[in-house]
Amino acid sequence: DIVLTQSPVLAVSLGQRTTISCRASQSVSISSINLIHWYQQKPGQQPKLLIFRASNLASGIPARFSGSGSGTDFTLTIDPVQADDIAAYYCQQSRESPFTFGAGTKLELK
Amino acid sequence: QVQLKESGPGLVQPSQTLSLTCTVSGFSLRSDGVIWVRQPPGKGLEWMGVTWGSGNTNYNSALKSRLSISRDTSKSQVFLKMNNLQTEDTAMYFCARWDYSGDYWGQGVMVTVSS
Numbered sequence: 001d002i003v004l005t006q007s008p009v010l011a012v013s014l015g016q017r018t019t020i021s022c023r024a025s026q027s028v029s030i031s032s033i034n035l036i037h038w039y040q041q042k043p044g045q046q047p048k049l050l051i052f053r054a055s056n057l058a059s060g061i062p063a064r065f066s067g068s069g070s071g072t073d074f075t076l077t078i079d080p081v082q083a084d085d086i087a088a089y090y091c092q093q094s095r096e097s098p099f100t101f102g103a104g105t106k107l108e109l110k
Numbered sequence: 111q112v113q114l115k116e117s118g119p120g121l122v123q124p125s126q127t128l129s130l131t132c133t134v135s136g137f138s139l140r141s142d143g144v145i146w147v148r149q150p151p152g153k154g155l156e157w158m159g160v161t162w163g164s165g166n167t168n169y170n171s172a173l174k175s176r177l178s179i180s181r182d183t184s185k186s187q188v189f190l191k192m193n194n195l196q197t198e199d200t201a202m203y204f205c206a207r208w209d210y211s212g213d214y215w216g217q218g219v220m221v222t223v224s225s
Contacts (some may be wrong), residue, residue: 001171038209046204046215047155058213090155094210097168099145103157
């Protein structure tokens with residue numbers, strides 16, 4: 001199984017730029033398509049798709065969210081961070097089944 | 111618009127079988143996949159399995175011996191059955207449309223395993 005590694009907690013300041021990382025145990029790219037997706041989850045809610053295939057903004061998601069990376073290393077950037085962005089963020093790979101999730105990064109205010 | 115809704119019992123006794131239903135609208139199960147994901151209280155997301163538009167399925171290897179996912183396309187429903195439930199299976203269970211990412215999610219159903 002592909003293992004995705006995320007830092008568990010990240011302290012941020014409102015108005016600043018922040019990056020959340022996701023590292024895969026093997027390449028999750030196929031023919032330059034990077035099969036990593038990012039979700040936001042707030043307490044008591046279902047996950048919400050933010051970014052698909054590493055860098056594509058999902059419908060209705062603000063442009064302050066962006067994604068980058070290839071191969072095994074990927075990043076979700078929020079710039080600037082707003083109060084509504086305080087949540088947990090998960091990466092997921094769809095390179096091969098099982099389509100594993102990272103353990104999640106919880107964004108906290110400094 | 112695309113919608114998914116999970117339903118099922120909130121309480122299951124240890125060693126019993128869990129049966130959940132995901133009722134979908136706004137898309138066809140013959141063309142799009144559906145995944146099941148669970149989340150124990152205070153923990154992260156665990157991918158359980160997928161039913162594809164073709165009807166084929168894939169499962170989390172850790173759950174494969176206990177898990178079955180099926181569907182009824184005429185009723186736009188996807189079913190999850192998992193046997194021999196234990197307390198560690200207590201979780202929120204979500205279904206989501208799957209197009210190589212989960213773009214629409216149900217609100218989830220909380221399942222507690224307890225006697």
